Amino acid sequence: MATVFTAWNYDLSFLELFAFLTSLMGVGLAVMGPRKTWHWWNISSALYGILFLQEKYFASAALQIIFIVGGIWGWFGWGAKGATPAKLSPKERVQWCAIFLLSWAVLYPVLKKIGAAASLTDAFGFVGSAIAQLWMVLEKYEAWPLWFVVDAVYTYQFFHGGQYLTALLYLIFVGLAVAGWRTWLKKADASPAIGAQ
Structure with missing residues (x-):
């Protein structure tokens, strides 16, 4: 990999720098919900992949493959006006929590077996x-x-793994997630949960 610079025994590659910049642009735009966020999301996903x-x-x-497929789907799904946030029903939240925990429990030993760098957090x-x-x-x-x-978990993973710029990116993402949380909550409060029971 071509190196932009080296500092504190950390080689910053052009690949990581461009992945960082395009990812920051994509997630930054996603907070506001315009459709054009998906272009940046797809470019950064290819680079980070x-x-x-x-x-x-x-x-x-x-x-990153899932992100690219999601980016294409999001581009067509959001339409020209961008995102119109809504809320999950309480029942859907419980179901998704169970799916999350089960999937994590299944994937962790698979990653560990194939020698992934950070099986639990990955x-x-x-x-x-x-x-x-x-x-x-x-x-x-x-x-x-x-x-x-x-x-927050990825911030730890990438810092621990020595990808300091990517760790910084995910730390910035933590702040952007708070901003997105507030912005989308205001918009979602204006519309009821789909499938609420």
Whole structure:
């Protein structure tokens, strides 16, 4: 990998720098909910897919494919006006929590067996991100609180793994998740939960 600079024994590659910048743009735009966020999301996902594969974060690399598919779906699903957030019903929240926990429990030993760099956190991040991505595409406000937790876990994972710029990115994502949480909650409060019982 071509290096932009080296500081404190950390080689910043052009790949990580461009992945960082495009990802920051995509998530920053997503807070407000315009349709154009998906272009940036897809570019950053392709770049991070390559980087994560090189670093042996196998679940995180595979997750980028889900992000790209979600980005295409989101582009068509959101339409020209962008996101119109709504809330999940309490029953849906419980169901998704169970899906999350079960999926995490299944994926963790698989990643450990194949020698992934950070099996526990990578499995957590993969499952949480896949669900949060689906909720983003479906315009569910609950995506943001989930992103908050997932981004905090990824901040730890990437800092511990020595990907300091990516760790900083996920720390910024934690703050953006709070902003998205507030913004989408205001919009979601104006519309009732779909399927509420």
